[in-house]
Amino acid sequence: xNYFSNIVKIMxxxxxxxxxxGVSYTLLLxxxxxxxxxxxxxxxxxxxxxxxxxxxxxxxxxxxxxxxxPMLLQLYVGYFIVPKILPFPVTEFASVAVALCINSGCxxxxxxxxxxxxxxxxxxxAARSLGLNGRQTMMRIILPQAIKNILPALGNEFIMIIKDTxxxxxxxxxxxxxxxxxxxxxxxxxxxxxxxxxxxxFVLTFILSKLLGAFERRLKAHD
Amino acid sequence: xxxxxIETIDLHKSFAIKGKETLHVLKGVxxxxxxxxxxxxxxxxxxxxxxxxxxxxxxxxxxxxxxxxEGVEITGEKVDINLHRQKMGMVFQHFNVFPHLSxxxxxxxxxxxxxxRTQAEADEQAESLLSRVGLLDKKDEHPSRLSGGQKQRLAxxxxxxxxxxxxxxxxxxxxxDPEMVGEVLDVIKALVKSGMTSVIVTHEMGFAREVSDRxxxxxxxxxxxxxxxxxxxxxxxxxxxxEFLSKVxx
Numbered sequence: 070x071n072y073f074s075n076i077v078k079i080m081x082x083x084x085x086x087x088x089x090x091g092v093s094y095t096l097l098l099x100x101x102x103x104x105x106x107x108x109x110x111x112x113x114x115x116x117x118x119x120x121x122x123x124x125x126x127x128x129x130x131x132x133x134x135x136x137x138x139p140m141l142l143q144l145y146v147g148y149f150i151v152p153k154i155l156p157f158p159v160t161e162f163a164s165v166a167v168a169l170c171i172n173s174g175c176x177x178x179x180x181x182x183x184x185x186x187x188x189x190x191x192x193x194x195a196a197r198s199l200g201l202n203g204r205q206t207m208m209r210i211i212l213p214q215a216i217k218n219i220l221p222a223l224g225n226e227f228i229m230i231i232k233d234t235x236x237x238x239x240x241x242x243x244x245x246x247x248x249x250x251x252x253x254x255x256x257x258x259x260x261x262x263x264x265x266x267x268x269x270x271f272v273l274t275f276i277l278s279k280l281l282g283a284f285e286r287r288l289k290a291h292d
Numbered sequence: 293x294x295x296x297x298i299e300t301i302d303l304h305k306s307f308a309i310k311g312k313e314t315l316h317v318l319k320g321v322x323x324x325x326x327x328x329x330x331x332x333x334x335x336x337x338x339x340x341x342x343x344x345x346x347x348x349x350x351x352x353x354x355x356x357x358x359x360x361x362e363g364v365e366i367t368g369e370k371v372d373i374n375l376h377r378q379k380m381g382m383v384f385q386h387f388n389v390f391p392h393l394s395x396x397x398x399x400x401x402x403x404x405x406x407x408x409r410t411q412a413e414a415d416e417q418a419e420s421l422l423s424r425v426g427l428l429d430k431k432d433e434h435p436s437r438l439s440g441g442q443k444q445r446l447a448x449x450x451x452x453x454x455x456x457x458x459x460x461x462x463x464x465x466x467x468x469d470p471e472m473v474g475e476v477l478d479v480i481k482a483l484v485k486s487g488m489t490s491v492i493v494t495h496e497m498g499f500a501r502e503v504s505d506r507x508x509x510x511x512x513x514x515x516x517x518x519x520x521x522x523x524x525x526x527x528x529x530x531x532x533x534x535e536f537l538s539k540v541x542x
Contacts, residue, residue: 194351195388195447199402199454200378209401213392 091248105170110177135175184219224281303357319513332500335510381451385463441472
């Protein structure tokens with residue numbers, strides 16, 4: 070079969086483009102997105118829950134707008150706007166990463182919100198009735214229980230992000246899908262290139278979901 | 293005249309339902325609870341029993357009226373309610389034990405966190421409390437391994453670990469399987485006998501009659517009748533008390 074021998078030939082010649090450049094950029098972009106997305110998500114969640122209406126509305130508006138518009142559109146906006154508003158020059162990679170972080174932050178803030186709200190109100194009442202203040206109740210009673218709701222959802226978000234970073238290839242930032250486009254341009258073997266990156270994406274997300282599954286089981290073991 | 297531990301003056305509370313409608317749950321409740329007194333609150337659902345009880349430690353904030361606890365108006369401004377709540381133990385219908393903590397941690401968390409005891413002191417106290425309610429062998433378990441009755445006994449012990457001056461019970465046996473009601477009532481009974489001031493919202497008429505110094509009948513947001521258990525149960529004056537009792541005492 071030509072198809073399989075072509076894949077082998079492509080990998081022999083371009084393995085570095087896929088496995089070194091592509092995978093590392095994809096993982097870097099995903100990790101940045103997860104890390105800053107989690108921080109931003111926490112800030113957005115706090116912004117929604119403090120007793121200050123204008124800030125609540127602002128954060129709700131941001132979350133709703135980001136959740137209600139396509140990610141590709143947001144990446145375009147990031148690509149064109151971020152370099153203009155920042156006083157120092159930024160790379161295309163950074164502009165796209167900023168857009169991805171904002172997008173992820175909004176989803177993560179929803180994960181935090183639902184995870185914390187899922188903890189029974191009676192838990193707060195019991196803690197407060199013992200004399201714990203609001204902060205102690207949150208840190209010692211609510212968050213430890215909410216974490217069990219939040220972590221699995223956060224893991225899913227991580228997996229989604231790995232796949233979503235492929236949209237960044239629109240701007241040729243060097244991640245896996247960009248690698249696919251490059252090699253396809255050189256070899257004119259579209260199906261083979263797509264097969265290679267498809268397999269790599271699958272392996273990445275599959276390993277991650279298995280790791281998360283094991284982690285979740287360890288959390289549950291303590292119940 | 294005995295000393296008043298809790299005094300409420302003209303408490304009003306309403307809840308907003310779906311924005312516009314408001315439900316007026318408490319319509320001026322004035323009541324005194326003396327030190328060492330055991331008061332049961334009975335009455336039909338929606339009569340304001342639980343709301344009244346939850347107002348006493350400000351889990352619900354009354355719109356108007358005063359609550360005076362140990363001489364301090366806790367409904368006033370600049371009152372650190374957290375300090376006063378340490379003196380008021382509460383037991384809930386749905387136990388609300390902390391599922392992520394072991395039985396011991398459930399009990400020792402608050403006394404240690406709030407600087408009342410060291411961990412070693414709290415552990416010792418928790419073990420003696422647990423043995424009193426027959427749960428010492430469960431001390432390292434998590435609450436998911438306990439039955440409903442055991443959870444509620446744990447919840448009672450958790451509240452007692454703060455050495456409160458009053459215990460508030462919000463329908464402590466309503467969520468229990470019938471065969472577990474007795475073990476929880478026994479614990480409450482022993483507690484009450486030891487002289488703990490208690491306010492008990494309950495549907496267990498026999499129990500209320502047996503342990504109470506006084507029974508309050510609440511209906512329509514007010515205390516419709518109040519008196520000695522024998523008088524309330526056998527010679528109710530208020531027609532609504534009569535009607536209620538005729539329905540529950542068959």
